[in-house]
Amino acid sequence: MLLLARIEFTKLKRCNVYIVGIVTLLFxxxxxxxxxxxxNEPIPHYGFYNLVNDTIWYNMxxxxxxxxxxxxxxxxxxxxxxxxxxxMFIVPVTYQTLICGKLIALAIMTMLYCGYSALVTILISAxxxxxxxxxxxxxxxxxxIIIVGLCIYIAIMPVICWCCGRxxxxxxxxxxxxxxxxxxxxxxxHGLQDFYPITAGLTIIHxxxxxxxxxxxxLGIAIAALLLMILFSSLILYFQSRTTNKE
Amino acid sequence: MSDYVIETKQLTKVxxxxxxxxxxxxxxxxxxxxxxxxxxxxxxTTIMKMILGLTSxxxxxxxxxxxNIKGQEKRVYPRIxxxxxxxxxxxxxxxxxxxxxxxxxxxxxxxxAVKNALEVVGLxxxxxxLFGKYSLGMKQRLGIANAILxxxxxxxxxxxxxxxxxIGIAEVRDFIKDMSASRGKTILISSHILSEIQLLADDIxxxxxxxxxxxxxxSELEKKNSKYILLQVSDVSKAALILERQxxxxxxxxxxxxxxxxxxxxxxxxxxxxxxxxxxVAVISSGLCNGTLEDYFKKIxxxxxxx
Numbered sequence: 001m002l003l004l005a006r007i008e009f010t011k012l013k014r015c016n017v018y019i020v021g022i023v024t025l026l027f028x029x030x031x032x033x034x035x036x037x038x039x040n041e042p043i044p045h046y047g048f049y050n051l052v053n054d055t056i057w058y059n060m061x062x063x064x065x066x067x068x069x070x071x072x073x074x075x076x077x078x079x080x081x082x083x084x085x086x087x088m089f090i091v092p093v094t095y096q097t098l099i100c101g102k103l104i105a106l107a108i109m110t111m112l113y114c115g116y117s118a119l120v121t122i123l124i125s126a127x128x129x130x131x132x133x134x135x136x137x138x139x140x141x142x143x144x145i146i147i148v149g150l151c152i153y154i155a156i157m158p159v160i161c162w163c164c165g166r167x168x169x170x171x172x173x174x175x176x177x178x179x180x181x182x183x184x185x186x187x188x189x190h191g192l193q194d195f196y197p198i199t200a201g202l203t204i205i206h207x208x209x210x211x212x213x214x215x216x217x218x219l220g221i222a223i224a225a226l227l228l229m230i231l232f233s234s235l236i237l238y239f240q241s242r243t244t245n246k247e
Numbered sequence: 248m249s250d251y252v253i254e255t256k257q258l259t260k261v262x263x264x265x266x267x268x269x270x271x272x273x274x275x276x277x278x279x280x281x282x283x284x285x286x287x288x289x290x291x292t293t294i295m296k297m298i299l300g301l302t303s304x305x306x307x308x309x310x311x312x313x314x315n316i317k318g319q320e321k322r323v324y325p326r327i328x329x330x331x332x333x334x335x336x337x338x339x340x341x342x343x344x345x346x347x348x349x350x351x352x353x354x355x356x357x358x359x360a361v362k363n364a365l366e367v368v369g370l371x372x373x374x375x376x377l378f379g380k381y382s383l384g385m386k387q388r389l390g391i392a393n394a395i396l397x398x399x400x401x402x403x404x405x406x407x408x409x410x411x412x413x414i415g416i417a418e419v420r421d422f423i424k425d426m427s428a429s430r431g432k433t434i435l436i437s438s439h440i441l442s443e444i445q446l447l448a449d450d451i452x453x454x455x456x457x458x459x460x461x462x463x464x465x466s467e468l469e470k471k472n473s474k475y476i477l478l479q480v481s482d483v484s485k486a487a488l489i490l491e492r493q494x495x496x497x498x499x500x501x502x503x504x505x506x507x508x509x510x511x512x513x514x515x516x517x518x519x520x521x522x523x524x525x526x527x528v529a530v531i532s533s534g535l536c537n538g539t540l541e542d543y544f545k546k547i548x549x550x551x552x553x554x
Contacts, residue, residue, distance in 0.1 A: 004352075007351060010344065011339075013340060014339040015339050078337070083332070083333060083335030086332075086335060087335055087349065087393065088352075089300075089301060090324050090327065091324060092320040093352060094320075
């Protein structure tokens with residue numbers, strides 16, 4: 001499985017698709033900066049923590065779900081378009097193993113992208129909003145960005161698995177991913193963020209950046225919501241593999 | 248234990264209301280080259296896919312090395328190398344990088360497996376050219392290299408000479424012959440090019456519209472179909488009627504308005520000529536001819552030729 005995940009990175013060699021994540025996650029932080037700068041009455045003492053919170057928020061509701069679904073869908077779709085599935089199957093690599101390899105690679109990519117997002121946030125904060133920025137806070141807040149990113153990734157795994165089942169489904173899945181993330185905004189605002197898988201990560205890190213978010217986090221529910229997503233993903237893979245392996 | 252490396256029993260594939268492969272019994276012997284000959288869309292690829300377990304079998308069985316592949320994939324696949332339809336690789340990677348992926352996945356033990364496989368098919372090792380920039384011939388060669396990478400006992404090659412230039416075709420042909428003759432590999436090869444199969448195969452299966460019309464050794468087939476009586480007459484339909492009524496022979500094919508081939512060479516040619524002339528059918532020429540495999544293919548597929 002780990003070998004397959006490593007091979008996924010080789011398969012993406014010379015692919016410019018990486019840029020999508022680099023650009024979108026850069027926007028996550030930039031939007032926070034522009035928003036702050038465009039306010040008539042800027043938030044007093046807007047500093048590193050505020051910037052991290054805003055970045056986490058935009059990663060969650062705007063950029064990370066759609067980016068990771070797009071990338072995952074692309075990685076899966078090209079096995080269909082380049083007609084490489086038949087070569088894989090007769091190695092033999094089963095459909096489930098192949099997809100699991102891709103999911104692991106995507107989880108690693110999510111961490112790398114979130115690490116990059118954290119780095120961008122730290123650099124911008126150091127330049128424009130240095131209040132609260134220190135080595136310790138940088139490490140801790142970067143960890144939060146990565147943890148939320150991984151939780152978002154778990155939340156979108158069923159959508160990625162769904163788009164494995166058929167060729168060219170990944171664009172529709174990316175749109176679905178966008179809506180999935182976007183609905184996190186009202187849901188988090190109504191105290192349902194523990195139940196909604198995309199926002200469950202906020203509970204896990206005890207996020208306090210959203211003005212509407214409540215502090216009554218229920219960690220158990222949030223973890224259960226994410227575990228449910230892993231279960232859904234496994235079921236989708238199981239049912240899809242029964243047809244895809246042989247057709 | 249079966250004597251055959253591949254054996255299918257009543258192998259059938261139905262897509263919706265269309266039967267793509269109909270009750271095919273295929274027998275591929277160890278160490279032999281088996282040529283599956285048929286026009287495009289005859290069902291060759293579907294048969295190969297079913298043998299390899301790449302598509303489900305509607306009914307019947309397909310055994311490889313005496314086992315049904317289903318559930319035995321880990322044991323059987325490492326013994327098989329295959330190209331099915333077009334070679335599928337990652338266009339952003341070089342040929343070497345593509346093969347290295349499959350070598351890693353297969354856990355190929357030989358340190359120079361990739362290099363050797365590329366050498367066999369005449370592609371450069373560690374070349375910087377990306378697969379996406381390859382010509383169809385180069386892609387086909389890389390497909391063959393991938394099939395032989397792990398030194399399998401059985402090769403299943405679906406139209407491996409597609410897109411190759413004449414020199415490339417000859418090279419691949421020599422390579423396939425060598426794999427069988429000196430390395431004892433069993434090879435199932437499909438083609439719609441009759442001359443290819445004729446030059447390569449020890450055994451041949453002729454498939455048309457999903458039905459295996461004939462399965463025989465090439466030598467038997469050549470022996471069996473080496474002769475026919477060629478009749479050039481003024482009225483072909485009348486001549487056909489005479490053959491059927493007077494000589495009880497329906498074993499003929501009409502070539503055009505004046506030409507008829509009679510495959511039952513045991514009939515008395517003089518008697519046929521006499522009967523035709525007596526019934527007002529002018530005989531322009533008649534004679535015993537040597538048949539080709541193409542003639543035979545036309546005959547058994549109902550008159551339609553092949554490339």
